[in-house]
Amino acid sequence: GQSLEQPSEVTAVEGAIVQINCTYQTSGFYGLSWYQQHDGGAPTFLSYNALDGLEETGRFSSFLSRSDSYGYLLLQELQMKDSASYFCAVRGTDSSYKLIFGSGTRLLVRP
Amino acid sequence: DGGITQSPKYLFRKEGQNVTLSCEQNLNHDAMYWYRQDPGQGLRLIYYSQIVNDFQKGDIAEGYSVSREKKESFPLTVTSAQKNPTAFYLCASSIANQWNTEAFFGQGTRLTVV
Numbered sequence: 001g002q003s004l005e006q007p008s009e010v011t012a013v014e015g016a017i018v019q020i021n022c023t024y025q026t027s028g029f030y031g032l033s034w035y036q037q038h039d040g041g042a043p044t045f046l047s048y049n050a051l052d053g054l055e056e057t058g059r060f061s062s063f064l065s066r067s068d069s070y071g072y073l074l075l076q077e078l079q080m081k082d083s084a085s086y087f088c089a090v091r092g093t094d095s096s097y098k099l100i101f102g103s104g105t106r107l108l109v110r111p
Numbered sequence: 112d113g114g115i116t117q118s119p120k121y122l123f124r125k126e127g128q129n130v131t132l133s134c135e136q137n138l139n140h141d142a143m144y145w146y147r148q149d150p151g152q153g154l155r156l157i158y159y160s161q162i163v164n165d166f167q168k169g170d171i172a173e174g175y176s177v178s179r180e181k182k183e184s185f186p187l188t189v190t191s192a193q194k195n196p197t198a199f200y201l202c203a204s205s206i207a208n209q210w211n212t213e214a215f216f217g218q219g220t221r222l223t224v225v
Contacts, residue, residue, distance in 0.1 A: 032212075041219075042201065043201070043214075091212055098144070099144060099203070
């Protein structure tokens with residue numbers, strides 16, 4: 001099966017940089033993706049890494065190291081609106097297309 | 112506008128009743144999913160479907176049932192066998208491809224047992 005581990009909560013101040021880590025265990029691998037969810041809302045897709053390295057999309061970047069089974073989401077110039085839960089996710093490796101999510105990291109941005 | 116729609120937004124159920132949550136998408140996606148989310152928790156997969164007339168159990172399928180008679184629709188029934196159904200239910204769809212992990216979510220249905 002697959003499993004993903006994330007810290008449960010991270011706190012940072014407005015304008016700072018924060019890194020949210022994700023380690024995964026899976027027999028096969030098709031890439032790591034990240035989603036953002038505000039309280040009471042729907043998750044929205046942020047980024048996807050299939051290969052090692054850093055992918056940058058505006059203030060958000062995502063990194064992947066396949067040899068370490070590890071990835072992270074980097075949020076720069078934090079804004080209050082970035083307070084949300086962030087989930088990493090992988091595809092199933094049993095010839096299915098199921099999408100498995102980590103337990104999520106709650107980010108609290110303080111003034 | 113393309114998207115995925117869940118209804119109702121809020122649903123109240125009496126103990127012992129079955130209820131059906133609707134999920135419709137017009138994104139032409141083959142794959143559809145149902146997740147359950149409890150307060151402060153992650154997304155747990157209930158059922159998923161890769162193609163019409165086919166669906167597979169996820170990690171917490173007991174007490175739930177689904178159908179996939181049309182590509183656009185993937186309704187979830189919460190049966191009386193589900194002992195603790197109060198939760199936030201999210202439906203999602205995506206391209207059925209191992210290398211595409213962008214899923215689109217509906218706004219969710221909050222189910223409460225009264």
